[in-house]
Amino acid sequence: MLQELYIKNFAIIPELRAQFYPDLNVFTGETGAGKSILIEALALVLGGKVQREYLRSNQEPTVVEALFALNNLPKVKKRLTELGIEAEDDTLILSRIIEPTGKSKAYINRSLVPALKLAEMGDLLVDIHGQHSHQTLLHTENHLELLDAYGDLSLLRDELTGQYRHLQGLVKRLNELTLAQQEEVRQMELVSYQLQEIDRAQLKPGEEEELGREREILQHAEKLSETAHEAYNQLYASQGSALERFKKVLAGLQEMAKIDPQWSNLIGSGESVLYQLEDMALNLRDYSRKLYFDPERLRRLEERWQELNILKRKYGPTIEAILELRKTLEEKLSSNLNREEELGKLKETIALLMKEIEKAALNLSVERTKAAAKIEQMMQEELKELGMPQPHFFISFYREKDEEGFVQYQGDTVALHPKGIERVEFMIAPNPGEGLKPLAKIASGGEISRIMLALKTILVQADQIPTLVFDEVDVGIGGRIAEVVGKKLKDIARFRQVFCITHLPQIASTAQAHFFIEKKISGGRTYTTVRELSPAERIEEIARMSGGEIISTATREHAKELLQRGVNS
Secondary structure, eight states, X not given: OEEEEEEEEETTEEEEEEEOOSSEEEEEOOTTSOHHHHHHHHHHHTTOOOOGGGBOSSSOOEEEEEEEEOTTOHHHHHHHHHHTOOOGGGEEEEEEEEOTTSOEEEEETTEXXXXXXXXXXHHHHEEEESTTSOOGGGOGGGHHHHHHHHTTOHHHHHHHXXXXXXXXHHHHHHHHHHHHHHHHHHHHHHHHHHHHHXXXXXXXXXXXXXXXXXXXXXXXXXXXXXHHHHHHIIIIISTTOHXXXXXXXXXXXXXXXXXXXXXXXXXXXXXXXXXXXXXXXXXXXXXXXXOOOOHHHHHHHHHHHHHHHHHHHHHOSSHHHHHHHHHHHHHHHHHHHHXXXXXXXXXXXXXXXXXXXXXXXXXXXXXHHHHHHHHHHHHHHHHHHTTOSSOEEEEEEEOOBOTTOOEEETTEEEOOBTTBSOEEEEEEEXXXXXXXXXXXXXXXXXXXHHHHHHHHHHHTTTOOOSEEEXXXXXXXXXXXXXXXXXXXXXXXTTTSEEEEEOSOHHHHTTOSEEEEEEEEEETTEEEEEEEEOOHHHHHHHHHHHXXXXXXXXXXXXXXXXXXXXXXXX
């Protein structure tokens, strides 16, 4: 609630500070006293546009501050947290300072903020209804939330919104996977070809080394055979071979050992060498006999060698590297198969979610239609009580066709939005013979105020804005209707803080607090003051409003009676 308003150097207000009450606060005063200036100052501190005509010509800045209590206002506290601003003792101070040049600064709890942020906060705190002020109920985008709040459908709507966001996320994921799959299809064709090419080669670890050795031997088979055969001959087969001569050496050593035993040790070593030379000779003989030049085998080896070189140029420097790459390619192919499975499951999930969303959206639509019918009926009655004998209030539902959508409504495929399949707008024909018009198109300020009052009476517990301001709510009414308006304002004030500027004693008499706005002249300058009236002063003011400047005993008694009725209403 708005606890205090401080104004300095604004229009004809040099300086004032007013404290307010939690329910109905009324403001009265003579015509031209500056009652609407208070509303303009409040609108300014709530982020409204700076009007140069309201800046006083004394070269001092204009200052407007509003102090709010934040008890039971979670939305406001949440927004403050988002802005990184602390609210000590559950209080909030909005400030606006306008330099004589027109330069403006905005503050929330003494923290400098853009005026737009001030306006965002103001929209959560105060709803001003007047000819020149922002009017929340005239904004079409608010009508659906008000309808849902009245019908207690906010939970259903929020659940649908959550499902809608979830669906958006799944569809985004599906599109990403589909694009990725299309790209991967091209990649997998190459991967599959590469795997087939590697598999056809039937590579084996170490094959390259073995192949190289065999290829080298076959390329030099004739030379190797001749060399081995010659070595065998020199070592064993020819007359005077190395073995024959070595045997003679060994025989000599044996004879020497018979005479001189020191040579006995060499005989064992010599015999070992002899056996090794004989083995070497036999190996050379066998090698030379089995080794022969096989051109067909060499051709196959050369082809295999070329095949391996081609694969190495494509896939890796070694056979082992190519086989490691094969594992990677196989994993890619397997991953692609898994992605196809994921795509299939994702499509199934989306299809099921679409059915759930369609059911939820249609159910919400039915409940909204029921709630709208109740509001329409109640509005007819409220407006009749407020002096509109034959009003026609209607809540219009708009549903857009969408051939690419999935929600079926009465034979049409309709678009789905985060909050459902419909958009709504409050429409009215205030008088017989007039066509229905959006609320924003109603020309009469008095009609707008009464429509707003009727809506607020019905929706007061649904609309969470804590403070309501009514200006011109009494335009074009009087007598019994004025008493009805006063009673309705008092009813609203049981749930919300209400400010009302009025010219009618029937309305003023219902207030918890009565403030008198007075214009004075001092030192050649005009200024406005605001003060709360005492019980005795209220009687005098109600009497003045009822009977003019000359107050008789009868008008005083009538004022007392009005105040008593106001207390009991």
